[in-house]
Structures are given as structure tokens and as C-alpha cells.
Amino acid sequence: MIKLAPSILASNLMHIEDEIRIFESMNVPYIHIDIMDGLFVNNFSFGTSAVKNIRKITDLVLDVHLMTYDPIKHIPAFCKCGADIVSFHLEATSKPDKAIDCIKEHGKKACITLKPTTEAEAVFPYLDRLDQVLIMGVMPGFGGQDLIVGTIDKIKKLRRYIKEHGYNIDIEIDGGVKESNIRRVLKAGANVIVAGSYIYKDYNIEENINRIYSVFKEFE
Secondary structure (H helix, E strand, O other), X not given: OOEEEEEHHHOOHHHHHHHHHHHHHOOOOEEEEEEEEOOOOOOEOOOHHXXXXXXXHOOOEEEEEEEOOOHHHHHHHHHHOOOOEEEEEHHHOOOHXXXXXXXXXXXXXXXXXXXXXXXXXXXXXXXXXXXXXEEEOOOOOOOOOOOOOXXXXXXXXXXXXXXXXXXXXXXXXXXXXXXXXXXXXXXXXXXXXXEOXXXXXXXXXXXXXXXXXXXXXXXX
16 A cells, blocks of 8 residues: 655745644655754754644644664654654664563564665665554755765565565655656555655645646555
């Protein structure tokens, strides 16, 4: 099943509840929330209070992407404040198994994220315990970047390996996804599409989501 995950990093925080109501009315299943610590990436964003407040106003799946060093230190707090899926960067910890354990112990879905510079093979040893893999199509930290060449091949390689081993795992793509390349990432095997700048372009949220949905229909 193909799922859309609007990234609220690109949202108008003054109108976040109105935007969420639009997502709900259009059957958008996920909200993607980027958490940046200013160390792992050169930017800051939301914290536990933002996730907690969003959880209060919606039942949509909260897809929380930790761009932080030492994710094990942060995972419990985000699980407790309302995250449904917690993603951590493989590059940010020397103990990925412990991070997965921590997420699972809190009853949440576990996801590992790979930077563009990390090969798909790096996540293979953990796939039997994961619910999702997030492939970054841009260097993490800022929205509005172009999709990096090589992302499509990485998705293909990961999807092929998942299929060969019979795993039931979503592949999420985040960064640089727009109308001109969305067919390529879907054809490659991604089925969770994070979009921020494109969805909020000119603040025509409904129109932009409908454009994405029209492409989704081609793959149903």
C-alpha cells in the first residue's frame, strides 16, 4: 500500500491544526515529524512538546524521524509523547540493535534511516526486526533540496533484498520528492512518500496532495 507522509517541517506552524484537518479530510495516513538536535545535522526543529501537542489533536500516524546523536537517549521520550513510528539514523549510533529493542519495548514501530552516503547493504542485518526503512534522498537537515542521484538505485536494491527474503517492510523516501520524480521512486519500490516543500508549495495543500494522489493511482 502506498502512503503519503506530509512533512510538517515545511508547514505554517501558526496554522498547523488547520493543515492537519486537511490531511484528515483527504485520508492522508501519516504525519512526518523531523527532530533535529543541531549536532547530528546543522539545524534545530521540533521536540517532544511538538509531538505531544500534535498527538492531542489527531489520531493520524505520527512518523517521527530522529536526526540526533545517541538516539537511545531520546527514543523513550518520543514514544511516550505520542510517536507511532520512530526512526533513527544508522550513522548516529554504534548500538542499532539496542535502539530497535528500545522502540519495540515501548510498543512502537521501528525504522532505520540511511543518509545518502550510506549504502543499502548497511541495513540488511537489521531488516528482520524492522517495520520500515527510511531512505534519505537528500542530505538531512534542510527541506527544499533536489533528489540526489543514486537514491533510485538504492531503493531498488533494498526492495529487491526485502522481496527475496520475504520481509514485510515499508520503504520510505524523504527528500526531493516532487511531481517530476515521484513515479521513479514508486517504480523503484518506495511505498511511503514523505513530501514537504512540494505539498506546501504556494500553500495549495489540497491541490498538491491531489496531484500526488493522481500518481499513486497509477500504481494501485
